[in-house]
Amino acid sequence: MNNVAVILAGGSGTRMKSEKNKLLLEINGKPVIRYAVEAFDGIPDINKIIVVFREEDLDELNAAAGVSDKITFVKGGSTRQQSVKNAVSAIKSADLVIIHDGARPLIKPETITSAIRAAKEYGAAAVGVPVKDTIKIVNADKTVKLTPERATLYAVQTPQIFDFELYKKALAKAEADGKDFTDDCQLFEYIGAPVKMTDGDYSNIKITTPDDIPLAESFLNKEV
Numbered sequence: 001m002n003n004v005a006v007i008l009a010g011g012s013g014t015r016m017k018s019e020k021n022k023l024l025l026e027i028n029g030k031p032v033i034r035y036a037v038e039a040f041d042g043i044p045d046i047n048k049i050i051v052v053f054r055e056e057d058l059d060e061l062n063a064a065a066g067v068s069d070k071i072t073f074v075k076g077g078s079t080r081q082q083s084v085k086n087a088v089s090a091i092k093s094a095d096l097v098i099i100h101d102g103a104r105p106l107i108k109p110e111t112i113t114s115a116i117r118a119a120k121e122y123g124a125a126a127v128g129v130p131v132k133d134t135i136k137i138v139n140a141d142k143t144v145k146l147t148p149e150r151a152t153l154y155a156v157q158t159p160q161i162f163d164f165e166l167y168k169k170a171l172a173k174a175e176a177d178g179k180d181f182t183d184d185c186q187l188f189e190y191i192g193a194p195v196k197m198t199d200g201d202y203s204n205i206k207i208t209t210p211d212d213i214p215l216a217e218s219f220l221n222k223e224v
Contacts, residue, residue: 010076031064035105119161
């Protein structure tokens with residue numbers, strides 16, 4: 001199959017309290033972005049990796065991502081959906097498009113391949129983990145409205161994987177209707193297409209705040 005991975009690397013360092021892109025920070029001496037690239041680069045079913053970047057970060061990301069003949073770079077947009085659109089527009093053809101947050105460096109290759117298999121069967125798949133805490137839905141004044149059944153709740157992660165042609169149709173529909181989603185699965189939800197949830201890992205954290213760097217190192221060092 002012809003499968004293309006899109007790694008979003010256009011985030012800022014605002015919540016990290018860093019002056020530079022958080023994907024350029026290091027975990028155990030290696031840039032965050034390189035962990036994600038290496039995980040996807042080692043999978044034979046993935047033919048190409050597109051790293052979506054901010055213009056000011058290109059040179060540093062190019063060096064930090066490592067050396068692979070699979071990698072190309074595409075400039076991001078003003079929103080997540082626009083950034084993915086730019087990447088998708090650069091793909092001439094594909095069976096599956098595999099979208100991943102570069103800020104999730106600890107993604108395991110076996111988690112990716114499991115999701116690819118599910119996407120081949122169902123047309124779309126997303127990695128996620130069962131929610132551990134009881135969740136409350138609240139009113140505007142923060143009084144509790146209801147408690148959803150915890151067994152039905154998953155915290156979605158990435159990668160999220162889609163049939164390429166159907167993804168393009170869903171993206172076009174959302175744009176035509178003025179929708180701009182922050183989660184790629186929402187595009188398929190919007191057109192009523194099914195998405196299969198596959199098993200993620202609680203270590204597949206998203207690097208967002210300064211505390212996440214030592215936490216990631218603890219996972220890598222098997223201290224957690």
